[in-house]
Amino acid sequence: MGIYIALLRGINVSGQKIIKMDRLRNLFESLNYQSVVTYIQSGNVVFQTAEGDTALIRQTIEHGIKETFEFDVTVVVRTNDELEESIRNNPYDRIELNADDRIYLSYLAERPSEEAIDRLLAFKNDSDDYEVIGREVYILCRTGYGKSLFSNNFLEKKLGVAATTRNWQSVNKIADLCRTIDNN
Incomplete structure (x- = not known):
């Protein structure tokens, strides 16, 4: 299973697009991602998945955010190797x-x-x-x-x-x- 990082753009800034980290973790877990960990309120999520297509992962997360929080958020996804x-x-x-x-x-x-x-x-x-x-x-x-x-x-x-x-x-x-x- 690969380790991935989802970097959310523009959440929890100046009272806009507010997402609590516990709700964000719950969303990622509902998308069947494992070992979900968030870092600070600016939208950094580390997780594991067997899915190897980062474009599909990005689409899945962006769609999940739209469905759950009712606003659009751009997500940039990197593998652990790409981050390193x-x-x-x-x-x-x-x-x-x-x-x-x-x-x-x-x-x-x-x-x-x-x-x-x-x-x-x-x-x-x-x-x-x-x-x-x-x-x-x-x-x-x-x-x-x-x-x-x-x-x-x-x-x-x-x-x-x-x-x-x-x-x-x-x-x-x-x-x-x-x-x-x-x-x-």
Whole structure:
């Protein structure tokens, strides 16, 4: 059985699309997923399933959320191996960061076109740095994510794909949850 991560976009933000984590766990269990664990209120769910098609898993979860909570939520699904690869691929892991520097990782629902990635180059600046690697955008924020040009909405608009962003600490905590499930 594979370990998967569902990253929900835009839940429990500013009083919008409220989903309690116990209800979210119950939904995943009702979809026949096992070892369901959530991490913080922003919609991170680690689970196991024998289903190997991540596109089908995504559709199933999005449909289940719509049926249960009566609103649409974009879900990005990664396998445990893909999550670990995204951690290994961090281009900012090899440089010395300043005390105020923060790393964020935007998980994209699909790989953006080369043309879209090229268009993003026009927005390089001194405050932030970014790198697109596969279906992930690594963002180095020097002035805080709230002031960064490379917000989730900006990336979705410029790249033309759905995305959801997590801070580096959350990415590593989710990976730790996957490792715990894998060791059981």
